[in-house]
Amino acid sequence: MDTEPCWSVAETELFARRGLPFGPVEKALVIGKSLPAAADAVPVAVASNSPRGQLEAALVRGGLSAMFPVKLAVSGRRGRLAFPSSASPR
Structure with a gap:
């Protein structure tokens, strides 16, 4: 099953939410690559x-x-996410 078209839609939306472009150039940076x-x-x-x-x-x-x-994780206080200062939600 080829899931790449679904990934492309999700990646495009994710980047767009952050005001970033996601096209062939950006796709080439990550497609077929390991996480590192x-x-x-x-x-x-x-x-x-x-x-x-x-x-x-x-x-x-x-x-x-x-x-x-x-890294965002549950803080232990009623299951709320603990945001590091560099990643505080807006």
Whole structure:
């Protein structure tokens, strides 16, 4: 099953929400690349409904922690997301 057209629609919408273009040039930066290779070309973040400690432990175990400069996780207070100061919601 070819899911690439669906990904293109989602990526275009995601970039548009942030006022960024997403066309063939941007697509070429990420298509067919591993997460580390794509992260070198496009900034990435991770969001989880898990507590921060659990998220960090999973990322460390998978060798992915350093790849995500921004990590959003549940703060433990009534299941609310804890935003780092650099990623505060608008």
